[in-house]
Amino acid sequence: MPRAxxxxxxxxxxxxxxxxxEGVVGKPWVLSGEEDLVPYADAYGxxxxxxxxxxAVVAPASAEEVQAIMRLANQHRTPLWPISRGKNYGYGGAAxxxxxxxxxxxxxxxxxxxxxxxxxxxxxxxxxxxYDLYDHLIANxxxxxxxxxxxxxxxxxxxxxxxGLGYTTTGDRAANVCGLEVVLPTGELVRTGMGAMTGNxxxxxxxxxxxxxxxxxxxxxxxxxxxxxxxxLMPEPDAALELKMEVPNEEDIGWVIEALAPLRMSGxxxxxxxxxxxxxxxxxxSQRDQWHRGQGAIPDAMFPEIMKxxxxxxxxxxxxxxxxxxxxxxxxxxxxxxxxxxxxxxFQETWWRRGEPRPPGPTHGVPISFPLRxxxxxxxxxxxxxxxxxxxxxxxxxxxxxxxxxxxFRDFGFDFYGGFTLGERHVNQVNMLAYxxxxxxxxxxxxxxxxxxxxxxxxxxxxxxxxxxxxxxxVAETYDFNGHALxxxxxxVKDALDPNGVLAPGKQGVWPKRYRGKRT
Amino acid sequence: MRFVSLPLVAGLAALATGAIAADAPPxxxxxxxxxxxxxxxxGVQRLAERLGKDKARxxxxxxxxxxxxxxxxxxxxxxxPAMSKVxxxxxxxxxxxxxxxRRPASRP
Numbered sequence: 001m002p003r004a005x006x007x008x009x010x011x012x013x014x015x016x017x018x019x020x021x022e023g024v025v026g027k028p029w030v031l032s033g034e035e036d037l038v039p040y041a042d043a044y045g046x047x048x049x050x051x052x053x054x055x056a057v058v059a060p061a062s063a064e065e066v067q068a069i070m071r072l073a074n075q076h077r078t079p080l081w082p083i084s085r086g087k088n089y090g091y092g093g094a095a096x097x098x099x100x101x102x103x104x105x106x107x108x109x110x111x112x113x114x115x116x117x118x119x120x121x122x123x124x125x126x127x128x129x130x131y132d133l134y135d136h137l138i139a140n141x142x143x144x145x146x147x148x149x150x151x152x153x154x155x156x157x158x159x160x161x162x163x164g165l166g167y168t169t170t171g172d173r174a175a176n177v178c179g180l181e182v183v184l185p186t187g188e189l190v191r192t193g194m195g196a197m198t199g200n201x202x203x204x205x206x207x208x209x210x211x212x213x214x215x216x217x218x219x220x221x222x223x224x225x226x227x228x229x230x231x232x233l234m235p236e237p238d239a240a241l242e243l244k245m246e247v248p249n250e251e252d253i254g255w256v257i258e259a260l261a262p263l264r265m266s267g268x269x270x271x272x273x274x275x276x277x278x279x280x281x282x283x284x285x286s287q288r289d290q291w292h293r294g295q296g297a298i299p300d301a302m303f304p305e306i307m308k309x310x311x312x313x314x315x316x317x318x319x320x321x322x323x324x325x326x327x328x329x330x331x332x333x334x335x336x337x338x339x340x341x342x343x344x345x346x347f348q349e350t351w352w353r354r355g356e357p358r359p360p361g362p363t364h365g366v367p368i369s370f371p372l373r374x375x376x377x378x379x380x381x382x383x384x385x386x387x388x389x390x391x392x393x394x395x396x397x398x399x400x401x402x403x404x405x406x407x408x409f410r411d412f413g414f415d416f417y418g419g420f421t422l423g424e425r426h427v428n429q430v431n432m433l434a435y436x437x438x439x440x441x442x443x444x445x446x447x448x449x450x451x452x453x454x455x456x457x458x459x460x461x462x463x464x465x466x467x468x469x470x471x472x473x474x475v476a477e478t479y480d481f482n483g484h485a486l487x488x489x490x491x492x493v494k495d496a497l498d499p500n501g502v503l504a505p506g507k508q509g510v511w512p513k514r515y516r517g518k519r520t
Numbered sequence: 521m522r523f524v525s526l527p528l529v530a531g532l533a534a535l536a537t538g539a540i541a542a543d544a545p546p547x548x549x550x551x552x553x554x555x556x557x558x559x560x561x562x563g564v565q566r567l568a569e570r571l572g573k574d575k576a577r578x579x580x581x582x583x584x585x586x587x588x589x590x591x592x593x594x595x596x597x598x599x600x601p602a603m604s605k606v607x608x609x610x611x612x613x614x615x616x617x618x619x620x621x622r623r624p625a626s627r628p
Contacts, residue, residue, distance in 0.1 A: 031605060035594055043601035059606045085607070093601065107606040110544040117540070131555050132544070140540050151562075153555055287569075360560075369555050369562040375599045376566065382599055 004053040006079050006100040008514070014055065017076035017102075021058045024068040029108070032056035040086065040103050042095040044375055044383035044437070046446055047470045052095035054081065059105040063181065063189060063227035069104065070225070071187035073502040077514075080104040081504055082225045084126035084158030089151065089372065090386045090432070091162070092469035097506035098515070104225065112136050113228065120144055121178065121204045121232050126157040130367045137233075144233035145365035147171045152367030157229045161219045163465055165421055165428065167320055167362045170234045171272040172423065174219055179203040179230035182218050185498035189227075192218075204230030220466070222504025223497050234365070237322035238354050241332055242363055243347040245339070246313030252342075253315055253402060254395035257420065257427060259338040260319070261393035264424050268334050273319045273422040278303070278312040280417050283377045283434060284370070288415065296413035320363050325353075374417070379436030385446060387431040387453045389462040393422060398429075404456055405431055412449035413442075428465060454478065469506075476509025491516070549619045552608045553578065556600075563600065578620060586617045 005014050022030045031037070032055065040054045058080075060066045073080050079096075082104040086094025096103060110127030115137070122133065122144075130152035137144055147166030149159060160173035170176040180192045190196070192214045195203035207213065218224045247256060256275060263269045282291070291306065292298045298306075307313065319335065321328045336347065350359075358364040375382045391397055402418065409416040409431070419430040431453060435446040450471065457463065458478040467475040479486050490510045494501075501512025545551070556563035557578045568576035575581060593613060596602035608616070 029606075036605060038595050039602035039604035039607070041602075043596060044599075057604070057606070086604070087601075089601075094604075105604065105606045107604070112542045112544075115540045127544070131551075135551075136540075136542050140542075142540065367555065370560065370565050372556075372562045372599075373565060380570075380598045 004050065004099045005055050006098075009077065009100075013076060014078070017072065017078040018056055018058075020072045020076065021069055021102075024065050024072065025058060025060050029059040029061075030056065031059070040094045040105075042093040042469070044089050044385075045092060045095065045468070045470070046383065046385060046435070046437075046443055046450075050099060052092060052097065052469050053099045054094075054096050054103045055100045057103040057105050059108050061108045063109075063183060066104070066106075066183045066225050066227055067187045067189055070183055070185065070502070073102075074186065074500045077500055077502065078102055079502055079505050081507075082106060084155030084161075085129055085153070087129075087151070087154035088158065088162065089154075089375075090384050090468070091466060095469060097469045097472060097504070101505065106225070106227075109227065115140070115142055115144065115233075116204070117142055117144065119205060120235055121230055122146075123179075123204055123228055123230050124156055125228060126155055126226060128156055129154065130156055130159075134365070134367050143236035145170075145236055146231075146233055147173055147176070148362050148365050148367045150362060150371040151369055153369055153372075156231060157226060160229065160231060161226060163220060165272055166365075167271055167274055167318075168234050168365050169270045169322060170232055171362070173231075174216075176232040177215055177219075177229060178205065178207050178232055179228075180215055180218055180226050181228035182224035182226050184224050185500075185503040190214075190224075195230075204232075217493075220508050222507035222510060223493065225503070234322070236354060237324075239323065239325040239328055240352040240364060241321045241328045242350040242352075243317075243319050243321070243332060243335060244350070245317045245343075245345060245347050246311070247315040247317055247343070247345075248313045250314045250402070251399060252313075253420065254399045255342045256315065256317055257393050257398050257422065258395045259342060260317075260335075260422055261425075263335060263338060264393075264422055268331050269319055269321065271320050271322070273317070274419070275315055275317050275422070276419040277315055277416065278307050278310065279415055280419055280432075281310060281312055281316065282306060283415065283417050283432075284373045288377050288379075297410050297415050318363065325351075374432060374434050377415070377434035378442065379439065381436060381438045383435055383437045385433045385435075385450060385468055386466070387433070387450055388465055389429055389457040390465050391427045391429055391462055393425070393427045398427065400460075401429060401457075401462075405429070405453060408449060408452050408456065412445045412452070414445070414449055472506060472509045474509075546615075547608060547612050549579065549616045552603070552612060552616060566599070581620070584620055586621060589613075589617050589620060 018030050079101045081096035081101040083094045084106050106126040109125040111125045114123040130148045133146045133156055147168045147170045149164050149166055160177050163174045165171055179195045182190050193209045194200045194206050196209050218226055260273055321331045358366050360366045360368050374384050406416050417432040421428040433446050435442045463478050464475045494510050495513050498512055501514030505512055505515045555561055564576045593603050
């Protein structure tokens with residue numbers, strides 16, 4: 001593959017930039033060899049390899065080095081794409097939006113700067129993985145739990161900034177960010193919230209400051225490079241109760257969501273509730289050809305046999321209650337009462353008590369990696385892509401969305417992996433497309449399905465919470481109130497903070513003036 | 521020079537009682553590979569399916585040539601994504617190859 005360079009920079013100018021970066025980080029930490037760049041391609045992506053090919057990598061070891069690189073990038077007009085650990089699988093991995101962008105890899109900055117046991121927070125650099133944080137908490141016998149995702153290989157900071165989800169009480173990770181240190185596109189270093197006051201001990205305790213608060217501005221954006229992040233941790237509970245139920249019918253999802261929504265809103269259930277269809281389990285624990293060798297999706301007629309074999313219902317509902325056992329029992333009674341109006345079926349109850357080994361997985365804040373197996377469903381050289389619109393927790397809306405998504409999956413010949421994560425007042429509907437990267441027809445159909453899902457959701461005024469690089473422009477386009485006023489605001493802010501357009505061009509569909517209208 | 525700690529800045533110097541900080545240690549096999557290739561991780565499950573249970577944990581393997589390990593780490597293999605020199609430095613990779621080339625019986 002020919003070397004991808006930023007399309008508006010000459011090779012001479014680009015090489016001068018790389019040499020200047022070497023002066024900051026040292027020669028070994030500027031990478032541009034063919035093999036060096038392999039890990040920065042999107043391992044599971046749908047796009048042609050050239051679409052998101054980086055030109056080089058620069059890996060700083062400190063915020064000061066990030067500042068120096070940013071200033072040099074302005075001087076040489078070199079576009080940079082910051083990554084924390086680059087494990088944003090299903091959304092583009094480590095790859096940049098625009099071909100030729102230089103990866104700013106923050107993976108060397110992986111210090112756990114502080115864990116405050118009494119106040120329940122940590123202060124992290126972006127290279128710290130969920131495994132690193134868990135290992136640190138365990139090794140030091142710190143009675144705090146970090147929220148972990150389905151696949152915990154990634155960065156805590158990166159995942160929170162991308163609005164990732166877990167299932168403990170701090171599972172809405174973006175909502176549990178408190179205090180950022182950020183290098184702005186000009187190279188200036190700022191701290192948000194109370195950190196804006198030198199030495200203030202409340203940086204990671206109170207989310208706002210005096211005047212406007214900017215934490216949200218640096219999430220899913222190309223407006224700064226986060227070099228430190230305060231992150232709240234859940235105090236280890238005395239007990240945790242998992243309530244699970246395999247609900248038999250497809251349409252049961254309507255009453256399940258409606259029964260649980262008030263419990264989430266009132267705080268009876270304090271963590272995101274995880275509901276997934278049986279295919280989610282099947283696809284993360286087997287391969288398609290074990291079940292079906294024919295063309296297209298596994299026929300619905302086979303579903304009863306598959307569910308029976310694994311002892312699954314159409315939907316698996318899992319919710320967690322944490323705290324004093326008496327309180328947890330009282331909360332559980334409320335959940336059971338809500339379900340008893342719809343089904344005589346009992347919950348399967350699994351208690352954990354402090355001192356016992358924690359079961360692996362996001363419900364108990366223990367990192368795991370095996371859900372990445374979804375990538376193997378359609379073949380050994382597989383990939384996956386998520387489509388996740390945000391919905392209101394209303395029975396009619398949920399059932400309609402399910403019907404339409406299911407039909408589109410069937411039309412395009414894909415097995416339906418569907419999940420619903422229930423927040424305090426919303427549902428995040430996760431559709432996962434698993435495909436074989438080496439099957440051009442399947443890749444073409446996966447693209448078609450993604451685009452159809454997006455169009456269909458937009459037609460009903462629903463939008464995605466996060467998307468793959470290749471669809472960032474298209475998803476941004478769906479946010480169209482008042483003639484795309486949000487996009488104009490984004491562009492105004494982008495141009496003010498990043499006049500030379502060096503940071504993350506195209507991130508979330510926001511392009512700096514320099515590349516606007518000349519997208520590649 | 522890789523994991524030298526910078527002096528903590530003023531705002532962090534006054535750590536509350538009970539605050540525990542840590543510099544990142546260099547990564548060996550467990551830290552760099554263990555999340556997938558031990559403890560019923562993704563790699564363990566995939567290798568068990570492809571090659572059988574006795575070949576599922578890399579730390580128990582004796583049939584992995586050094587150059588093969590390096591190639592898979594740097595270029596990826598099937599659904600295993602490649603690992604960069606930032607994630608696992610060349611020096612760390614050398615250490616991992618040495619760890620894996622010891623006979624399993626001598627491993628902790």
